[in-house]
Amino acid sequence: QVQVMESGGDSVQPGGSLRLSCTIRGEINGIAAMGWHRQAPGKQRELVAGFTGGSQTKYSDSVKGRFTLSRDSAKNILYLQMNSLKPEDTAVYYCNVLYYGSGDYWGQGTQVTVAA
Numbered sequence: 062q063v064q065v066m067e068s069g070g071d072s073v074q075p076g077g078s079l080r081l082s083c084t085i086r087g088e089i090n091g092i093a094a095m096g097w098h099r100q101a102p103g104k105q106r107e108l109v110a111g112f113t114g115g116s117q118t119k120y121s122d123s124v125k126g127r128f129t130l131s132r133d134s135a136k137n138i139l140y141l142q143m144n145s146l147k148p149e150d151t152a153v154y155y156c157n158v159l160y161y162g163s164g165d166y167w168g169q170g171t172q173v174t175v176a177a
Contacts, residue, residue, distance in 0.1 A: 063087040063166045067156045070171030077146050081171060083139040083156030094159040097130070097141045099152035099173075106155070110141060123149070146175045 069081040081097065096111020096119075110120045110130040118130055129142040139156060153170040160166075 063158065063160075065156050065158055065166045065168035067154065067168040067171040070154060070173045072174040072176065073146055074177055075147055075175055077175070078142070078144045079146065079173060081141040081143065081154055081156075081173075083141075083168060085137045085139070085158055088160070089137050091161045091163070092158060093161045095132075095139055096157055097139070097154055098157055099150075099154045100170075101149075101152040104152075109154070111157075112139075143173070146173075148175050151175050 064086040066084045067081060069079060071079055073079055094111060094113040097109045098106050099109050100106040108121060109124055110118065110128055112118055112130065112132065120128060127143065127145045131140045131142065132138065143150065151174050153172050155170045156168040158166050
């Protein structure tokens with residue numbers, strides 16, 4: 062059984078930084094893609110950053126240059142370093158892991174609030 066657990070969400074002022082962590086427990090072989098999504102109130106969930114097709118990294122235009130995706134393969138942790146945070150980054154951030162042939166898994170989400 063795969064478990065995906067996010068942590069690191071908090072309330073920060075504009076311009077601040079946070080690092081989110083996503084720990085993957087269970088099966089770690091056969092991962093096709095992994096990444097961070099977010100959902101703001103009243104909006105659809107959107108991809109923020111993700112690894113796909115091996116080592117390819119994709120970022121949404123709204124976070125390019127501010128957010129950095131990284132991973133610790135030995136510890137099965139996916140990180141999202143978020144700098145220069147803006148109020149529009151406020152959302153629940155979710156980690157997603159996609160496996161070849163067996164679907165994907167979501168974490169419970171972690172709240173990020175950016176406000177003065």
